Amino acid sequence: MGLFLTAKTSKIFIFLCFLLAISEAEKLKTFSKQYGPPLDQTYYEYFMVKQPAGINNEALQITPDSLSKGFKFTNNSGRILLKESFKLWKDDDDEISSNKSRVASFNTSFLFNIYQVNNTSGEGLTFLIAPGLDLPPPNSFGQFLGLTNATTDGNSTNKIIAIEFDTVKQGYDPDDNHVGLDINTVRSVKYESLTPHNITLAPPEERFHNVWIQYDGIKKIIEIYIAKQETKHGPTPPRPSSPIIRSELDLREVLNQNSYFGFSASTGNTAQLNCVLRWNLTVEYYHNEKPLLKIVLGTGIPGLVLLLMGAAWLGYYFHKRRMGRSNSNILGALKSLPGSPKEYEFRELKKATNNFDEKHKLGEGGYGVVYRGVLAKANLEIAVKWFLRDNIKGQDDFLAELTIINRLRHKHLVKLLGWCHKNGKLLLVYEYMPKGSLDQHLFVGQDKPPxxxxxxxxxxxxxxxxxxxxxxxxxxxxxxxxxxxxxxxxxxxxxxxxxxxxxxxxxxxxxxxxxxxxxxxxxxxxxxxxxxxxxxxxxxxxxxxxxxxxxxxxxxxxxxxxxxxxxxxxxxxxxxxxxxxxxxxxxxxxxxxxxxxxxxxxxxxxxxxxxxxxxxxxxxxxxxxxxxxxxxxxxxxxxxxxxxxxxxxxxxxxxxxxxxxxxxxxxxxxxxxxxxxxxxxxxxxxxxxxxxx
Structure with a gap:
């Protein structure tokens, strides 16, 4: 029996193929997180931390801090890694072998402090991408920076990439004050001395440095920037215009497909503190969507036709149902946003605001109305912004706001919790600000204190x-x-x-x-x-x-x-x-x-x-x-x-x-x-x- 499709069923068949194609796809998602300051004990839920590393004195102490008791400070190594792993490229072998395939991108910035103990320094700190959450290898102190040891150094099975901030000169190092790109070994494939740039990683006095690392998964380029920061809680300096190191790098050739981000450090015969006081990390990663339907060709042509027809009808039914719930264009745009926040049900927000009661109104303007609400299940106060414009411009405003703010992470920005779109209704859900807006406190009556x-x-x-x-x-x-x-x-x-x-x-x-x-x-x-x-x-x-x-x-x-x-x-x-x-x-x-x-x-x-x-x-x-x-x-x-x-x-x-x-x-x-x-x-x-x- 041959496969015969009418004009009507062919459209459904094409739609089904499209449905299957997108359901099988691995979609890029975005993880973005800001840690500290101050970094305290509450962050243990995010990190894999084992002694001698710890979270003390508002910092990630990669090697023991000078106030710790019971730890030796010399010949030591430590690691602190984010517990969540990230899938950095697709499974498709054909795509992996193609030069046009992309790898996930990431960018990170962190503030660190390397402090001499007893006016001596050793050995260094690294930003690390590792295959697992294991402790540093045995005997990875000293020159091995918590990355490798004398037996494993240089092995391709290490599956690590590290950016080292080295404070002790080995025979293969340019000096005792440099940045290096390490791939499966502590012998940097590319390095740059910091002395000509007026930067000293481990001076006798307390000193802080900001680092920015950016990796482009399309161009497969890594860039590293560094700048001094005057004080621990002072303003962040601007990122330098030129990177200290720029290098081609294909993550697939080195790392495990699922890898972990974090830090490592070590001390040698002399000790130093290796501390990270603030860390921002944004990672694109691939997320598997489970297929809605799996077709086995061995069922034969008649069975295949019936299966396709049935699946097409189901796909068409659910497609129409979804289209009836909301406009597909804007919903598709919302779903495709990187790192999209939570999608709320309209009835959930309606209940939270007591059917958008006037008594719950916080403010109103050209773009919409803001209501105070309470999510009973989460016992969480929220602010719901309802866009009043139902035309295309209103949708553009809605998407503009959501596209920008959903990836912003800063303690002085209002936090976006989620969004809702139903039957043309556009709503954003924010963290509630109990003290209202600044103007409400500046312009008060004579009966209230200024x-x-x-x-x-x-x-x-x-x-x-x-x-x-x-x-x-x-x-x-x-x-x-x-x-x-x-x-x-x-x-x-x-x-x-x-x-x-x-x-x-x-x-x-x-x-x-x-x-x-x-x-x-x-x-x-x-x-x-x-x-x-x-x-x-x-x-x-x-x-x-x-x-x-x-x-x-x-x-x-x-x-x-x-x-x-x-x-x-x-x-x-x-x-x-x-x-x-x-x-x-x-x-x-x-x-x-x-x-x-x-x-x-x-x-x-x-x-x-x-x-x-x-x-x-x-x-x-x-x-x-x-x-x-x-x-x-x-x-x-x-x-x-x-x-x-x-x-x-x-x-x-x-x-x-x-x-x-x-x-x-x-x-x-x-x-x-x-x-x-x-x-x-x-x-x-x-x-x-x-x-x-």
Missing amino acids: LSWNLRYKIVSGVASALHYLHNEYDQRVVHRDLKASNIMLDSNFNARLGDFGLARALENEKTSYVEVEGIPGTIGYIAPECFHTGKATQQSDVYAFGAVLLEVVCGQRPGTRIAGFNCLVDWVWFLHRDGILLQAVDEKLGKDFVAEEAERLLLLGLACLHPTVSERPQTQAILQIISGSLPPPHVPPFKPSFVWPSMVPLDVDSSTLDTATSITTSHFNSGWSQQQHLSTESNAGHIDQSML
């Missing part, structure tokens, strides 16, 4: 840290585009959490700005002047908005407020600065309960961030250092400079895309330029008026 100075300073420090992460530390540069007090949420301890990523966009590596074709995004008082000419959002326009937040926090006035005859807050503060009475700008509700030096520092920093000329605004790294006090306040001219366009092409703005008519016209604005411009574009702002995530 937000204390210490909390204000703590909050702006947290926001600056989050902004630096978005601009410099995430694997893509992200511009928030709507930084303001109502989008700064506060947890139970008044820690700042930056939220509302409905306007945020991730910039591609070669781009410096994002074009908004439908109008200028943002909110009155926070929009940088150049945005009205370029139509672009940049990192510098985020810095401008942060400056507006700084003045708002210190002065207790909204940026667009008319005050003392001035059209906006920044003009009034600049006037006070010119007359040498800057501290009169401090919120009068505080009385004398503030630190004058800190207030002046924040006010000057705010003016610097609000500078009309883009190139004069500080970068986020400098902002962090100024707030922490490790850099002096910026120099601010006594008179507010006029905004001139274009006196020069601003930083991070591509001059080749500027409008020709704009670029030949020089426009001068007086001190009231911002209010006039903001009023004229208010209808395009698309901002959220109240507390929104």
Whole structure:
């Protein structure tokens, strides 16, 4: 009997083949996690840790710390590995042999401290990818760095890759202060001395170093970066522009398909502390989807036809049912997001918010409404953001926010828990912030005490840290585009959490700005002047908005407020600065309960961030250092400079895309330029008026 399909059944057959193809696929997923600081005993659930390694003094102690008792400090080795393994390539043998096949990518950053004991150093620390969770091999102390020993070193069966930070010179080493790429052996296939780069891994005094390791599974390239950090809890330095080591590397040729990430270290005849104080890890890995149907060809043609027909009908039925539940396009996009958070049932969120009761409403704006809810089973408070726009633009906003925030990991960003999409309803589920938004505490009535100075300073420090992460530390540069007090949420301890990523966009590596074709995004008082000419959002326009937040926090006035005859807050503060009475700008509700030096520092920093000329605004790294006090306040001219366009092409703005008519016209604005411009574009702002995530 031959195989005969009608036009109708052929379509079903094609659909079935497609269904089988995707069900058999191994899909890339993303694991992203931030560990510490501080690293404490609670992290034992994530790591495989066995003596002599441990988690003590807010760090992963890869070899024993000097305060430990009962451990020897010399001739020792240790490992700490993440308990979860990752599948780094597909099973398909044909694909493995193809040069075009891809391997999973990963990127990691960590802060470490190598500290001399008794003014001696030895031996080193490594970032390790290993085949299992075993302890270091016997006799892997000294030169073997907890990786191999005299018997196993160089064996291809080791299945390890390590980045070593070596502090003792062996015969095969360039010196006692280098980074090396190790493959199945401690004899590095590629190394670089750090001395010419003004970096000393194990100096006599306490020293901290940040490392970034990025592996591209398509290009099969590994890059290693390193930079000094001034203090343990100080701001993270920017990643250097050039890697210290760059090398071709195919993980399949070395590692087990399922491997583990972590650290190893050793000491020799002399001892040193080998500590990791903070670790961020993002790994793409392959995830097997179980096949929905398995066809055995030995059943014969008649049986095969019936089987295909039956399976096709079942596939078609379930396909139609799924399509009836939700729009396939957006649902497919949601399902394909890397590292997608949890999908919630609509009825679950409806119950949690008491049918979206008005009494549970936290805020409302142009993008939707936010409700407080409680998931009874998990005993967890949540905030549910319901997008009100049912058109395509609303879906784009929803996907933009979800695509960006679902991979962000930072203690000063609002945590996304999950999403829901049903019958056109688009909802995001966030961790609930019990203290609400910053503006709710800045602008209170006379019957309530003002937000204390210490909390204000703590909050702006947290926001600056989050902004630096978005601009410099995430694997893509992200511009928030709507930084303001109502989008700064506060947890139970008044820690700042930056939220509302409905306007945020991730910039591609070669781009410096994002074009908004439908109008200028943002909110009155926070929009940088150049945005009205370029139509672009940049990192510098985020810095401008942060400056507006700084003045708002210190002065207790909204940026667009008319005050003392001035059209906006920044003009009034600049006037006070010119007359040498800057501290009169401090919120009068505080009385004398503030630190004058800190207030002046924040006010000057705010003016610097609000500078009309883009190139004069500080970068986020400098902002962090100024707030922490490790850099002096910026120099601010006594008179507010006029905004001139274009006196020069601003930083991070591509001059080749500027409008020709704009670029030949020089426009001068007086001190009231911002209010006039903001009023004229208010209808395009698309901002959220109240507390929104």
